[in-house]
Amino acid sequence: MPDMPSQHVPMPLGEFELIRRYFDRPGSGIGDDCALLRPTPGLQWLVSTDMLVEGRHFLSTVSPQALGHKALAVNLSDLAASGATPRVFFLALALPRADAAWLEAFAQGLFALADEHGIQLVGGDTTAGPLNLCITAMGEAPRAIARSGAQVGDEIWVSGVLGDARLALEVFRGHVALEAEAFAACRERMERPTPRVALGQALQGVASSCIDLSDGLIGDLGHVLSASGVGATLKLDALPRSSWLAAQAPALQHTCLLTGGDDYELLFTVPPGRPLPVVDVPLTRIGRIVEAPGLHLRDAQGHAVAFEGRGFDHFASS
């Protein structure tokens, strides 16, 4: 669709040339009104859409390369939670200006991750406007893993470690100081999260439910519990964390672990005794599904712990 003609801003690079130069790779099929897909007969299609806004989902200090990575990673993480194999994605991009160096770095970060997971950019849209990235990613699975399958007695597991992305944000906000090496590692977790695609696929037939930890453990586990009509007990001490997070004050650790968000690890439930897949990311058992509704936090001695935080809400007032 056209811009309003009166709003044109001088740009060194045209829209179609911009697409051709940075985003149209051989065989992509980009250019028609619609992208044409031929779904594999008998498989389900899983679709995820995420919109990233500067200052809300990423800091203005992020490199365009990391931003290209993260914009796709958050969608791959959603596909991973469904156990899907990534296939194609669509990129809609609003840019304040068509800056060649920025676009080149952004495309590099985007396609490096896309190639790693064999997912192809097949369409999208570009326009001038406040920086905004919207990616819709699609994958296939024989049978998607849902949030709603958790059963009383199931074990609750998570991949990787939690809370580092939030810890990096606390450093950017000036609330915490970290050694350079620890900060670099946390910042990498915040800016270049690793979607657990292979784990998600390996959980097909194993996990009774799965979700990716994007909005914080309490909020995201809460979605599983309400969708499944169950409750959970969580062992606070069992939550996997890095050595630098473990060195922080307990209150900050709990904030980062329980409500930090931006982890992009998978949280999943497994019936007791069912063997876990062998994958190259650590898996930690953190609790159990119970009948009593709600989320029950326990300390190392098994005593109840109160926690006031909650998951992120983009329009919340706190």
Add this chain to the structure above:
Amino acid sequence: MPDMPSQHVPMPLGEFELIRRYFDRPGSGIGDDCALLRPTPGLQWLVSTDMLVEGRHFLSTVSPQALGHKALAVNLSDLAASGATPRVFFLALALPRADAAWLEAFAQGLFALADEHGIQLVGGDTTAGPLNLCITAMGEAPRAIARSGAQVGDEIWVSGVLGDARLALEVFRGHVALEAEAFAACRERMERPTPRVALGQALQGVASSCIDLSDGLIGDLGHVLSASGVGATLKLDALPRSSWLAAQAPALQHTCLLTGGDDYELLFTVPPGRPLPVVDVPLTRIGRIVEAPGLHLRDAQGHAVAFEGRGFDHFASS
């Protein structure tokens, strides 16, 4: 994914409540990490993504109801150009604030058009940020109509009338004055375009190529010509226009007809002698596909007409 906690703005309505109240209709399946689709075996899937930015794709004077209509209409128009039957769509929405009256009107406009075409909202994303709407719409077809099928000798047709949306914009810009009734009609065309979905479906097996007129006749026909490796002659006098556009100065008429954009009519090519479908929108023959590359404009006497304009480019410097 989470907002940056430091950026929270007080909002009267939470994100999940916002989705539940305005966008989650019975049976939509909204809420999992991914939407789950079961494609019809043997059919192709067509996918369109369009991003709308305030001040660029719509004026701040537009009603939220019209905006809800238009955001979906531009995607349905892309599906129509492929001859697809609309099935599902995804909405990503960045909003400066969660305003109940705005959301209610927006959802009303959106779902009125969705229901008309039997397309279902099955997923998306909401976040705070500068107003931005990104819709990804999906449809099915036995065999998509492409831009690349135009053959030398084919007739070129368009649906409806062209140029009214641009004429309305010229009124908003203060360049033209119109009678109230004519302005209301033009403004309706700009703010509430009618996607030609039934026509697109009826053109399966009839049209050799098809495109929707979103960026202006010259630019969009240019896409067909370059994709098909052919040229075209266009009869300027044959271009269908409203009586109020026909009453304007010839230069303005040509601008509105040839480069106006925002028409959302279909332009398609048909081999000579092949019968057209019977549809409830007027169809006009405006030219012919020829071997000589490029677009050749002709006046009523068949003489060549020079025209400097071109289609819209979101990053163009003119």
